[in-house]
Amino acid sequence: MLSKRLASTAAICLLLAVGTAACGGDKDSAASGPKLDTDKLSAQEIEKQAKDALAGASAVKIAGTMAGEDGKTTIDLSLDTKGQCTGSMGMPGMGSFEIISDGKATYLKPDKEFWKAFGGPKGEQAAELFKGRYLTGFENDPQMKSLTTVCNLAELSKKITEDDGTKSKAEKGSAGTVNGAKTFSLKVTNDDGEQSTIHIATEGRFYPVRIEKASGKDGGQLDFTDYDKPVAIKVPAADNVIDFAKFKQQLQTA
Known part of the structure; x- marks a missing residue:
């Protein structure tokens, strides 16, 4: 089911580092486009409309928090199907980091925490030695390679929308408004009895614009905005970047 895939994939992406619209896109074009017939369509058909819309998006911004046993995980990331992204992520007990990708190289700027x-035993030294600098060149590193997947909307959409074999139940909710967009909600209960609410744009392209998870260990909210809006990338200056291999070498000799 879409809600489970969205919520779990977002949480996984954040963990990968150690491990989707003004909602609905442009309001003027959405207002003149098709409307989602929530009376005639079943909950499953409405969910499929949202999955198809997300799979066809060229760019999106995902922002929100997901709660877990260790605390809250945060994400504020704009990404596209070209592998470009810019934004930040944070994890409980791990601090946060800025991330930039131009589709070829990925840059990571961690905070002190x-x-x-x-950095483990030398974490304090690393925080001082590399303060304010970006790491890059870890695309082929087994531990860091997954960061490039976080920035690729095509790959992320595939993980979110593909059938995972679960038998979650979707039920119709109600009409509403999220971030200025007209929406219709679906109530989804997964195999473990955990409930989520998907808010889907009802005009123009039927994008998911908000996911709320009120029960279970992964409670939280994710907003999906700026659909199909070009992602503006500013690659950091060369003198403010350090290669990941050199970073590891300098850390060992620090």
Whole structure:
């Protein structure tokens, strides 16, 4: 089911680092486009409309928090199907980091807390030695390679929308408004009895614009905005970047 895939994939993406619209896109074009017939369509058919819309999006911004046993995980990330992205992520007990990708190279700028946690015994030294600098060149590193997947909307959409074999139950909710967009909600209960609410745009393209998970260990909310809006990338200056291999070498000799 879409809600489970969205919520779990977002949480997984954040963990991968150690491990989707002004909602609905442009309001003027949405207002003149098709409307979602929530009276005639079943909950499953409405959900499929949202999955198909997300799979066809060229760009999106995902922002929100997901709660877990260790605390809250945060994400504020704009990404597209070209592998470009810009934004930030944060994890409980691990600090946060800025991330930039131009589709070819990925740049990571951790905060002090992240450096200290990531650097282990030499974390304090790493935080001071590499303060304010970006890491790059870890696309082929087994531990860091997954970061490039986070920035690829095509790959992320595939993980979110593909059938995962679960038998979650979707039920119709009600009409509403999310971030200025007209929406219709679906109530979804997964195999474990955990409930989520998907808010789907009802005009123009039927994008999912908000996911809320009120029960279970992964409670939280994710907003999906700026659909199909070009992602503006500003690659950091070369003198403010350090290669990941050199970083590891300098950390060992620090």
